[in-house]
Amino acid sequence: MNEFDFISEYLAPLAGPGGLGLKDDAAILKPREGMDLILTKDTMVEGLHFPTGNYGTSLSSKLLRVNLSDLAAKGAIPIGYLLSVALPKTVGNKFFKDFSDGLNEVQKLFDLNLLGGDTVVTEGKIVITATLIGEVPSGSMVKRDGAKVGNSIWVSGTLGDAYLGLKTIFEANSNLNINQNDIKHFRSAYYSPVPRLLVAKQLRKYATACIDISDGLVADALHLSQASNVNLTISIDDIPISDQSQRWLLFQSDYDEALKKFLNWGDDYELLFTSNSNNDDLFKRVSSELGLRLTKIGKVRKGEGVNVLKAKKLISFDKTGHKHMFANNKML
Amino acid sequence: MNEFDFISEYLAPLAGPGGLGLKDDAAILKPREGMDLILTKDTMVEGLHFPTGNYGTSLSSKLLRVNLSDLAAKGAIPIGYLLSVALPKTVGNKFFKDFSDGLNEVQKLFDLNLLGGDTVVTEGKIVITATLIGEVPSGSMVKRDGAKVGNSIWVSGTLGDAYLGLKTIFEANSNLNINQNDIKHFRSAYYSPVPRLLVAKQLRKYATACIDISDGLVADALHLSQASNVNLTISIDDIPISDQSQRWLLFQSDYDEALKKFLNWGDDYELLFTSNSNNDDLFKRVSSELGLRLTKIGKVRKGEGVNVLKAKKLISFDKTGHKHMFANNKML
Numbered sequence: 001m002n003e004f005d006f007i008s009e010y011l012a013p014l015a016g017p018g019g020l021g022l023k024d025d026a027a028i029l030k031p032r033e034g035m036d037l038i039l040t041k042d043t044m045v046e047g048l049h050f051p052t053g054n055y056g057t058s059l060s061s062k063l064l065r066v067n068l069s070d071l072a073a074k075g076a077i078p079i080g081y082l083l084s085v086a087l088p089k090t091v092g093n094k095f096f097k098d099f100s101d102g103l104n105e106v107q108k109l110f111d112l113n114l115l116g117g118d119t120v121v122t123e124g125k126i127v128i129t130a131t132l133i134g135e136v137p138s139g140s141m142v143k144r145d146g147a148k149v150g151n152s153i154w155v156s157g158t159l160g161d162a163y164l165g166l167k168t169i170f171e172a173n174s175n176l177n178i179n180q181n182d183i184k185h186f187r188s189a190y191y192s193p194v195p196r197l198l199v200a201k202q203l204r205k206y207a208t209a210c211i212d213i214s215d216g217l218v219a220d221a222l223h224l225s226q227a228s229n230v231n232l233t234i235s236i237d238d239i240p241i242s243d244q245s246q247r248w249l250l251f252q253s254d255y256d257e258a259l260k261k262f263l264n265w266g267d268d269y270e271l272l273f274t275s276n277s278n279n280d281d282l283f284k285r286v287s288s289e290l291g292l293r294l295t296k297i298g299k300v301r302k303g304e305g306v307n308v309l310k311a312k313k314l315i316s317f318d319k320t321g322h323k324h325m326f327a328n329n330k331m332l
Numbered sequence: 333m334n335e336f337d338f339i340s341e342y343l344a345p346l347a348g349p350g351g352l353g354l355k356d357d358a359a360i361l362k363p364r365e366g367m368d369l370i371l372t373k374d375t376m377v378e379g380l381h382f383p384t385g386n387y388g389t390s391l392s393s394k395l396l397r398v399n400l401s402d403l404a405a406k407g408a409i410p411i412g413y414l415l416s417v418a419l420p421k422t423v424g425n426k427f428f429k430d431f432s433d434g435l436n437e438v439q440k441l442f443d444l445n446l447l448g449g450d451t452v453v454t455e456g457k458i459v460i461t462a463t464l465i466g467e468v469p470s471g472s473m474v475k476r477d478g479a480k481v482g483n484s485i486w487v488s489g490t491l492g493d494a495y496l497g498l499k500t501i502f503e504a505n506s507n508l509n510i511n512q513n514d515i516k517h518f519r520s521a522y523y524s525p526v527p528r529l530l531v532a533k534q535l536r537k538y539a540t541a542c543i544d545i546s547d548g549l550v551a552d553a554l555h556l557s558q559a560s561n562v563n564l565t566i567s568i569d570d571i572p573i574s575d576q577s578q579r580w581l582l583f584q585s586d587y588d589e590a591l592k593k594f595l596n597w598g599d600d601y602e603l604l605f606t607s608n609s610n611n612d613d614l615f616k617r618v619s620s621e622l623g624l625r626l627t628k629i630g631k632v633r634k635g636e637g638v639n640v641l642k643a644k645k646l647i648s649f650d651k652t653g654h655k656h657m658f659a660n661n662k663m664l
Contacts (some may be wrong), residue, residue, distance in 0.1 A: 024559070025402040025544065026372040031363035039447060040358040041414045041463065045454045057652050070357040082373045082462045085414070115371060122377045124456025129416045131373065131463040144356050212357065272507050 006119055010100035016080055016113025027082065027115035035135040037079075040070040046126035051169060055095055058191035060102035060128070066214065067132040068110055068195035069269040073212040074255075075142040075204035078110055078136030080195070083117030084129040091126075110197060140204040142273070147209040149226035151274040151300040154283060156196045157293055158242040159217055159270060160262030165190025177251055181243040193269035198290050203273060206282065210273035217263045218317055220272055221306045231303035236310045239263065240295040256310070263308065264317065274300055338451055342432035348412055348445025359414065359447035369411075372402040378458035383501060383637055385612065392434035392460070392492040398546065399464040400442055400527035401601040405544040407474040407536035409464030410442055410529070415449030416461040418527065423458075425520035442529060460492035472536045479541040479560035479606040483632040486615060488528045490574040491549055492594030497522025509583055514576040525601035530622050535605060536557070542605035549595045550649055552604055553638045556650040560606075568597055568642045571595065572627040595640065606632055 020026050031037060044063050046052050064081065071078055083103075087095075107113060115133070165186035168178060178186070196212075201274060203210055211224045218237070225232045236259065241249065245262070252258035275283065287294035301307075308315050337488060350360050377386050378393050396413065403410055419427075439445060447465070492540075497518035500510060510518070528544075535542055543556045549571070557564045568591065573581065577594070585589035607615065612628060619626035633639075640647050 024406075025408045026370050026408070026473070028473050029369040029371060030470070031367075031369060033365070035363075037361040037363060037369070038358050039361060039414055039463075039465075041416055041449050043418055043450055043452050045418050045452050045456075047455055048453060074356075074358045075352070076358070082371055082463055084373055084375045086375055086377050086459050102632075117373050118374050118375055120377050121380060122457055122459060123379055124377075124459075125454055127418045127454060127456075127459040129461045131371075133412055138362070141358070141360050162437070330335045 006096050010096045011114060014100060014103055014107060014114040016115065018080060019113060020113045027263055029079070029115070029133065032135065034138050036138050036141060038071060038074050038076040038134040038141055039135060040067055040074075040133065041129060041131045042067045042070065043127060043129040052125075055098060055099045057105060059101035060099045061106050062191060062193070063128050063130050064103065064106040065193050065195055066269055067130045068106070068197060068275050069212040069214070071132055071134040071194065072145065072196045072200055073142065073210045073271055074134070075140060075200045075207070075210070076136050077200060078112040078132060078134045080113045080115040080133050082115050082131045085119045086127040087118070087119065088123065088126065089121055089266070107164070110195065136204060142203050142207050142210045144209050144211055144224050144227035147224060147230050147232070147274040147300050148276070149230055149300055149302050150277060151208055152277045152296050153232055153234060153281055153298040153300060154273050154275065155213075155217070155240060155295055155297050157194075157266050157268070157270040158240045158245065159213070160245045161186050161189035161242050162193065162267035162269070163262060163265040165250055166247060166267065178248060182247065185242070185244045190267060193267070195269065196271045196292065198269070198292055199286065199294070202283070202286050203271070204277045206275050206329065207273040208275055210271055213266065213268045213272055215266045217268070217272065218306055218308065219266075220248070221266070224272065224274070225304060225306055227305070231301040231305055231307065232298060233301050233307040233309060234298035234318040236308050236315065238295060238297045240293055256315075260317065277327075338428050340458070342428045342472065343415070343446060346435055346439060346446040348433060348447065350412060351445065351447045361411070361447070361465065364372065366469065366470050368470050368473060370403060370406050370408040370466040370468060370473055371462060371463065372399055372406075373463045374399045374402065375459060375461040384457075387430060389430045389434035389437060392431045393438050394523060394525070395460050395462050396438040397525050398601055400438070400529060401525065401546070403464055403466040404528045404532055405474065405542045405603055406466070406468065406519035407472060407532045407539070407542070408431055408468045409532060410444040410464060410466045412445045412447040412465050414447050414463045414591050417449070417451045418454040418459040419451065420455065420458065421453055438661040442527065468536060474535050474539050474542045474605070476541050476543055479556060479562050479564070479632050480608070481562055481632055481634050482609060483540055483606040484609045484612055484628050484634060485564055485566060485630040486605050486607065487545070487549070487572060487602055487627055487629050488531065489600070490572045490577065491545070491600050491602060492577045492597070493518050493521035493574050494525065494599035494601070495594060496577060496580055498599065510580060514579060514609040517574070517576045519561045522599060525599070526603065528603050528624065530624055531603070531618065531626070534615070534618050535603070538607050538611045539605040540607055542603055545600045545602050545604055547598045549600070549604065550638055550640065551598075556604065556606070557636060557638055561636070563633040563637055563639065564630060565633050565639040566630035567640065568595070568640050568647065570627060570629045572625055588647075592649065
């Protein structure tokens with residue numbers, strides 16, 4: 001199967017009207033009046049963002065999910081996407097089918113269409129890129145630079161599950177002592193992060209700044225603090241942890257060091273946002289109405305950088321953020 | 333230098349207002365009323381679309397140029413682009429500087445801005461992708477599927493120069509017998525194809541279908557014929573050839589076989605379009621006014637496929653289009 005067959009057999013059925021059946025070089029998009037378009041782009045590289053040789057539907061599904069998470073952080077509603085796929089000649093029909101099934105799954109879940117893209121052959125590692133297009137009512141995009149002193153800091157979902165998901169992929173389970181149900185939970189968090197599009201509307205209205213957590217809570221909080229020119233003070237005791245992660249943490253010889261991993265590792269794709277503290281009750285209500293955990297984890301202060309407190313004492317981090325998740329299929 | 337430095341030092345200065353200084357995860361685009369957006373995406377892989385190890389400013393410059401060529405084929409005016417760059421750790425500061433210089437050169441020439449994107453590290457080959465965004469007055473995008481029986485077939489510029497450019501890169505010059513000025517001309521055609529945006533306005537008004545020639549004249553004519561459900565009959569005697577290419581052709585033992593290479597090889601990034609034959613004089617005038625060679629090379633007929641005639645006799649092609657330009661730094 002060559003690139004033209006891959007496109008016509010597997011990708012063309014996923015195209016929306018603007019994609020022109022993927023028979024053209026370009027896609028057409030008729031913007032709706034009164035809306036701004038939001039564009040975001042993320043790339044995944046084999047052996048770096050996903051394990052070498054471990055494909056299945058989760059590969060393309062995750063590519064869309066991490067890009068949708070960027071849109072969610074902007075308060076945007078997805079419209080469509082363009083795809084770029086660099087593949088070695090060795091991939092076969094199963095790969096193509098899984099790849100399109102993964103796209104289809106996410107398209108249905110989050111209501112977006114394939115607009116176009118291209119496929120090329122590479123002698124090297126698989127590299128896949130998606131450009132996502134979303135929209136917001138004009139002027140309402142949530143940026144990174146609007147956090148104000150006194151704002152509350154919120155985070156969606158729970159942190160650390162994706163980290164443990166990856167751990168269960170690379171380490172023998174007997175060493176980890178995690179039960180099968182929890183393994184399933186962690187791997188789902190790693191392979192299928194849920195873009196928090198559910199809360200986009202409230203973010204547009206009430207968030208002063210937002211970022212999605214792809215490099216780790218502390219690293220991404222730092223990006224937000226730098227853009228907004230403020231300090232973010234976070235209480236580690238308030239970090240939301242799933243029951244499954246809690247079970248794992250309690251087995252660790254050094255609970256605090258293990259917890260720090262959760263704050264340094266990426267892949268959570270939860271949202272970190274700031275909002276006027278007058279909205280604290282509102283977000284608690286929204287959380288319960290949407291069935292989406294939203295947790296207040298700190299306060300925006302004058303100054304710069306990120307402070308993480310434990311029982312009101314500053315704790316230190318050797319390094320923040322991960323540039324690589326693994327090399328030669330070992331976690332780094 | 334890591335990816336964050338590459339972005340802040342080299343790429344951020346290239347960002348337009350919608351790119352938010354590349355400090356956000358997303359770009360914002362405020363569509364103009366009455367305009368449709370045109371989106372296109374092309375990827376280049378090291379060792380496939382450009383020679384391994386041969387970088388310089390031409391790498392990023394060509395990436396934008398080939399994408400702009402897709403926009404030109406749609407009759408679109410460029411607005412901006414998103415970039416995705418997967419690089420090995422081994423690339424150094426010179427690479428980053430050349431890469432941003434190449435982007436800057438094209439931005440200035442064709443008036444577009446960087447909107448965003450991402451950079452990642454790969455253990456494999458360099459893979460770079462650009463998503464270009466352009467606009468056309470609502471409903472005026474030129475598609476592939478509008479060619480009508482009786483239409484004239486036109487091509488911009490000259491064909492074959494880029495093929496010879498690549499040949500001078502891979503073969504010892506003494507074998508090729510090409511003078512230094514001609515080498516310069518061919519390599520410029522290969523490294524710096526000129527997207528034919530100049531003629532976009534006339535295409536929107538008068539072209540019934542258009543495609544840019546990236547896979548070779550015959551292969552791309554076939555794409556257009558399939559989309560439009562017509563036959564394209566082209567006279568090989570009318571193919572526009574530069575004086576430089578003509579000099580090379582005259583040295584070949586089999587002129588016709590050599591000329592066929594020009595029609596089978598890609599990389600020209602010229603436009604192939606169809607238009608009502610009533611517009612023949614108009615396009616001749618446009619050609620002279622714009623200083624852009626436009627040549628009528630055939631006629632749209634009932635039927636399917638592409639016929640190439642020489643002195644009114646059908647000539648055959650073993651294969652059309654190239655899927656790979658080279659592997660292990662040899663031309664295939």
